[in-house]
Amino acid sequence: MKATVAVIRCENYQIENVRVAVQRGIQLLGGVSAFARAHEKILLKPNLLSGSRPEKLVTTYPTVFQAVAEVFKATGANMFYGDSSGMGSLERVARQAGIKEVADNLGIRPADFQTVAPVSFPGALLAKQLRLAAAVLEADGIISIAKMKTHGFTRITGAVKNQFGCLPGLQKAEFHVKMPDVYDFSRVLVDINSYLKARLRLFIMDGIVAMEGNGPSGGEPAAMKVLLFSTDPVALDAVFCRLIDLDPEFVPTMKFGEESGLGVYKPDEIQIIGDDIEPLINKNFQVVRRPPERLASARSFPTFLKNRISPRPVINYERCINCGNCVQMCPVTPKAVDRPDGDKNKKPIYDYKRCIRCYCCQEICPEKAITIKIPLLGRLIY
Ligand code: SF4
Ligand code: SF4
CATH class of the missing domain: 3.30.70.20 (Alpha-Beta Plaits)
Structure with missing residues (x-):
């Protein structure tokens, strides 16, 4: 069966426009009831890499987070949110990124991304022992809201890489030391997603204004005017690659994701629904178009x-x-x-x-x- 990715055009970050786009994307994939029910614990996992202001485009934009949160809140689910940021407490980073105010207004609580929960994963490609944030394991379902950006190490940071933030901060650093090779590191990214597969219900990518060039924090804005939705993070990242004219073979998580059964990335395995992708493709998007250096x-x-x-x-x-x-x-x-x-x-x-x-x-x-x-x-x- 093909993976489905919904491509939804969205002109800007005005909440009215984002709400329409988010509701449409989720509806096209079966509606919110396919992803959450009343009283379930639903974790929203935005990209909160650092305490940057929203206009710096390092983090998931607050109105995207808001529109997604509103849809899931309406199910009666017990909502919480979090990410393991590179630096600083979750609350401080979320405040600076404009996410905390939105979450507070909607009554969505911050999660515990400090406490470490060790887990075994015998079926892993590489990381047979993982030390995840306790909040991630507390969740019945996770809605991953990634940011569309470039990355100096892995070429892009998208739907699969967003789950690296499910490791508490010190664990992230530890993995970099243990896995300095980008291909090993990418296997670990796939392992984290595979371990959490039963919980990861929906992947959304904020590409309304993406980051090109020196990402994931020092790049420049690129108005891609798009939101992506899928239950397959590998397929979603493959569509991101198509939008920026990047060969998906240059992103190591693609092949490893396919190998592990996490998802698919070849064009004939992906069904794109929603808006026509062709007018949204930006062949001039600044990204390194060669395999990562090993x-x-x-x-x-x-x-x-x-x-x-x-x-x-x-x-x-x-x-x-x-x-x-x-x-x-x-x-x-x-x-x-x-x-x-x-x-x-x-x-x-x-x-x-x-x-x-x-x-x-x-x-x-x-x-x-x-x-x-x-x-x-x-x-x-x-
Ligand atoms: S190991 Fe090198 S690349 Fe990594 S943080 Fe230190 S100086 Fe930077
Ligand atoms: S290089 Fe960047 S992070 Fe390092 S001290 Fe200078 S401003 Fe701070």
């Missing part, structure tokens, strides 16, 4: 060569405000980005020999001061 592929290279070919984060010191977020976020010990001599007055610098290229520092930088660059030698090889 840091571990450089295993065959000596270390000094590996550092000369692997894409690396680079700080633009004119933009850097020396907030220290990148230092705090860096998961390796000793830090691969740090202030010289520990002097808080000095801006951070990199030690690329220690850097595992997880790009967490780039993700969390509030000033778009960190970009991913391929060294000259790497450009000749990749």
